[in-house]
Amino acid sequence: MTGISKERMPTALEQEKSISAEDHEKVKGLAALVVSPRSFIFKNPDDHGIKDWHELSIPSDDGTPLEAWYMPAKGGESDKLIIFNHALPMCRAGFPGHFGAPWSNLDDSEIDFVLQYKHLTDAGYNVLTYDFRNHGQSGSANGGVSGIGQWEWRDCVGVKKYVDAHPRLGKMKVALFSQCLGGVSQYAAITKHPELFENVLCMASPLVPNMTAIFEAFGELQGIAQYQELIDLELMKLGGFPAADMSGAIWAPAVTMPVLMWQVLDDAWTKNPSDAERTFNALSSEEKELIWIEGTTRRFRDGYNWFGRNPEKVLAFFEEHFARARTPEPAE
Numbered sequence: 001m002t003g004i005s006k007e008r009m010p011t012a013l014e015q016e017k018s019i020s021a022e023d024h025e026k027v028k029g030l031a032a033l034v035v036s037p038r039s040f041i042f043k044n045p046d047d048h049g050i051k052d053w054h055e056l057s058i059p060s061d062d063g064t065p066l067e068a069w070y071m072p073a074k075g076g077e078s079d080k081l082i083i084f085n086h087a088l089p090m091c092r093a094g095f096p097g098h099f100g101a102p103w104s105n106l107d108d109s110e111i112d113f114v115l116q117y118k119h120l121t122d123a124g125y126n127v128l129t130y131d132f133r134n135h136g137q138s139g140s141a142n143g144g145v146s147g148i149g150q151w152e153w154r155d156c157v158g159v160k161k162y163v164d165a166h167p168r169l170g171k172m173k174v175a176l177f178s179q180c181l182g183g184v185s186q187y188a189a190i191t192k193h194p195e196l197f198e199n200v201l202c203m204a205s206p207l208v209p210n211m212t213a214i215f216e217a218f219g220e221l222q223g224i225a226q227y228q229e230l231i232d233l234e235l236m237k238l239g240g241f242p243a244a245d246m247s248g249a250i251w252a253p254a255v256t257m258p259v260l261m262w263q264v265l266d267d268a269w270t271k272n273p274s275d276a277e278r279t280f281n282a283l284s285s286e287e288k289e290l291i292w293i294e295g296t297t298r299r300f301r302d303g304y305n306w307f308g309r310n311p312e313k314v315l316a317f318f319e320e321h322f323a324r325a326r327t328p329e330p331a332e
Contacts, residue, residue, distance in 0.1 A: 003242065012229035019227060026222045030215055031234035034146045034246075036089035037102045038135055043093050045071055048118040058130060060141075060158035067137040068092070068130035068159075074122050080322050081172040082120055083159060084129040085182025086113060087207065087304060088146055091136030092129045095300065107300035112308055119311040125318065126172065130159060132181065143239040148211055148246030149184035156182075156189035160196045173325050175318055176203040179304070183208035187251035194254060202258040202321035204314055207303050208248035213275035215243045217268065252282035259283055260317045262291040264303045289317075 019027070045053040053071040060066055069092060073080070086092055095111035097103045117127045131138035132152050134145070142151050156178075163169045178186035183205045190197045212228075219225035232242040240246075263276035270276070273292075280290045291313065296302040307314050 003236065009229075009233075012233040015227050015230040016233065019230065023224050023227065024230075026224050027227050027230050028234050030218055030222070030224075031231055031238060031240075033088075033214075034148065034235060034240045035144055035238060036106065036146075039089060039091040039093065039095050039103065041091060041093045041136060042096045042099065043112070043114050045069060045114055045117065048114050050074075050114070050118055050121055056128075056130075058159055058162045060133060061154040061161065062141070062158075064133045064141045064155070064158075065139040066130045066133070066155055066158065068128060069117075071117055071121050071127045071129075073124045073126050077126055077168070078124050079172050080124060081126045081128060081163065081169060081174050082318070083163065083174065083176050083178075084113070084117065084120075084127055085156065085176070085178040085186060086129070086132065086135070087180030087182060088148065089135065090304075091131045093136070095304070097300065107298070109298070109301035109305070111300060111304045115308045116311075119307070119315065120177075120318075123311075123315050123319070126169075128159070128163065128169070130155070132185070145238055145240045146181065147241055148181055148209075149188045149248075149251065150241050150245060152181060152185035153188035153192060156186050157193050157196060160189070160193075164196070173201060173322055174199060175201045175321065176205075178203055178208075179206045180209060184246070184248045184251065187248055187255055191251045191254035197257070200257055201325050202260070202317065203255070204260045204307075204317065206262045206306070207264070207299065208261065208276075208279050209270065210244075210249050210275055210279060211246040212243040213270040213272060217271040220271065221268075248279040249282045252279050253284050256284045256286075258287035258317075258321055259285045260289050260291070260314065262293060262303070262306055264296060264299050265292040265294050266297045267299045267303070268297040269299045 050071050056068040058066045094113040097108045098110040120127050133141040215231050
């Protein structure tokens with residue numbers, strides 16, 4: 001059962017009565033991260049010369065329609081598939097911070113995921129990517145509120161079931177690229193349906209958060225760090241979950257596949273490297289590596305774009321694990 005603990009609820013109610021109107025607006029603004037403006041599809045695979053791609057609509061496990069792109073490997077479809085999951089509040093195209101408000105209110109950077117698909121397709125991988133519920137062009141659900149994995153795991157499950165049932169995709173070797181919201185959701189999906197992901201070779205899993213750290217960091221920046229219980233209450237009023245329930249570390253113990261993770265060491269969104277280490281250490285994977293991005297505080301500009309600018313390490317990781325695997329036998 002989720003919710004504010006019995007100990008924290010009276011504190012939240014006391015804070016609600018005593019907080020100034022100005023600070024209460026700041027608290028509500030932080031809670032509204034879970035209903036952030038949708039990123040829009042501001043580019044598509046044509047913009048980086050990806051050929052023969054096409055659009056799909058895939059049902060989530062609860063029926064929510066998920067809009068998707070399938071991009072075959074350069075030179076023709078291969079037997080290697082990577083399922084790519086985006087971050088909050090992005091979409092399969094990336095993040096349009098360079099278009100100005102309201103997106104630049106979070107960060108004024110462009111995040112280009114299509115370039116990252118280009119790296120993967122050029123290296124011989126087919127890529128399937130999609131918008132999570134309440135993001136991009138996918139359907140709305142749960143009142144438009146992000147559960148940071150608490151609902152979105154159903155999207156990961158629906159996409160994997162689609163892949164497994166597909167006459168061609170179901171015969172391919174599969175890996176995951178699951179970041180931020182996509183990472184938390186993927187960990188939850190693996191926890192709830194481990195049998196679906198037994199054949200996954202490995203996972204690149206950057207910038208997976210625990211939302212408590214994000215709300216604490218932004219609360220400190222805005223001078224309202226003492227109101228964490230009230231932030232939880234406002235999250236629940238929106239129809240969402242307390243910060244502690246929106247956490248990659250909750251679900252990480254179910255992950256046993258090889259994982260490559262990267263995080264921004266001095267991330268302004270979390271302030272504390274130990275938060276990333278907590279999630280990384282909770283992974284049950286025998287093979288796992290954490291890369292620190294140093295010399296920046298910019299999670300959006302330098303964290304989410306890191307693979308786009310530095311593809312070598314990630315491509316080597318995928319190459320190693322795909323090379324170990326044999327193509328799965330066709331289903332009877």
